Amino acid sequence: MRGASATLATPVDLHLHTRHSDGDETPAELARRCIDAGLRVAAVTDHNTVAGISAFEQAVGGRLTVVPACEVTATWRGEETHCLAYFVDPHDLRFQKRIGGVHDAELAWWRTWTDRAQATGVPLTWDDVVLRLGGHRVAYVGDYLALLLEAAHGDPRFAEYTTETYDELVADWCRPGRPLHVEHPEKPDVVDVLSWIEEAGGVAVLAHPSQFVTGLNGSECVALLEPLREAGLAGLEVWTSWHTPADSGHLADVCDLLGLVATAGSDYHGVRVKPWAPLPGLLPALPADPLAVIDALHDRRPVRTSTEAGL
Known part of the structure; x- marks a missing residue:
């Protein structure tokens, strides 16, 4: 639920x-x-x-x-x-x-995801993320997606997405096989x-x-x-x-x-x-x-x- x-x-x-x-x-x-x-x-x-x-x-x-x-x-x-x-x-x-090891692995995952976005042509840098969200916190997932859409403003590949369609953005771009997919770090049992x-x-x-x-x-x-x-x-x-x-x-x-x-x-x-x-x-x-x-x-x-x- x-x-x-x-x-x-x-x-x-x-x-x-x-x-x-x-x-x-x-x-x-x-x-x-x-x-x-x-x-x-x-x-x-x-x-x-x-x-x-x-x-x-x-x-x-x-x-x-x-x-x-x-x-x-x-x-x-x-x-x-x-x-x-x-x-x-x-x-x-x-x-x-x-x-701290769990936290750091998640933070590293977001940094890799940001690098992947930049590699696909979206001008989003880790410095941008640190400036807006902080350098040592794992922020709300929607905040990272909002930064992605902000950086991709004017890019027709992302024109259909808004803050109301984050689920669709994740499904189209971040799932396995999609351009922004990054394998999640292993979590402790x-x-x-x-x-x-x-x-x-x-x-x-x-x-x-x-x-x-x-x-x-x-x-x-x-x-x-x-x-x-x-x-x-x-x-x-x-x-x-x-x-x-x-x-x-x-x-x-x-x-x-x-x-x-x-x-x-x-x-x-x-x-x-x-x-x-x-x-x-x-x-x-x-x-x-x-x-x-x-x-x-x-x-x-x-x-x-x-x-x-x-x-």
Whole structure:
């Protein structure tokens, strides 16, 4: 499901993005949004980086509880999936290096894609990308496509495309066999990512998982997810702007069957990037007790020795 109508407000939002990845807002701007929305608990979950956590905490100034977190890209069953890592130690150098490798591979992919565009005759350079989007962040995919169309202005090959037809642009130019296709970098296996999160003192939750369980009954979901639970998965993101209320109800039942924590997060990226998630804390359906989610996640934190914590 690509975006459900988000109409209900919750005091807990455990899925938020800033300009340290593909969000539109700085950590300070996001902090103001969260405070204005009346949140009591928030987690910045930028993709494959923990760089925005400190600035967000400073901007919040103690007016709400901040859960240190990030969203790690992985592969499961041959598809890309995302693991939300909660209560990770943002100063854990080994964890930073691991997720940094995923981030750097994605950034290198976009640089190669930009070079490929230039080779096809579109005057788009990596310097242009760095100037507009920043040199160390993996931005929103639509922003790269917008730069491509801007650079290709007047080129009849791209005349039919607009900001409303990005899917067609990708299908015509970026799929395998097309001029701008670049093989995506290999992503870590989800089981490895679960171990990274645990070793960094964190709690792993599968982000917006309805795509994997649609059409499956309870016992089929248990069979599918049990290996991940045994590998360290602690929860599923149940209440999210990606899910309908029916999706959330089904996934909540699955969590009960498996003893997993059911979490809530809007996947807010800013008012532009994902219009179906227009503000922090807005969801199509809510947990009965949102604050109890935090306690449940906290109780799943692994016990770390001083050596594991880098002390």
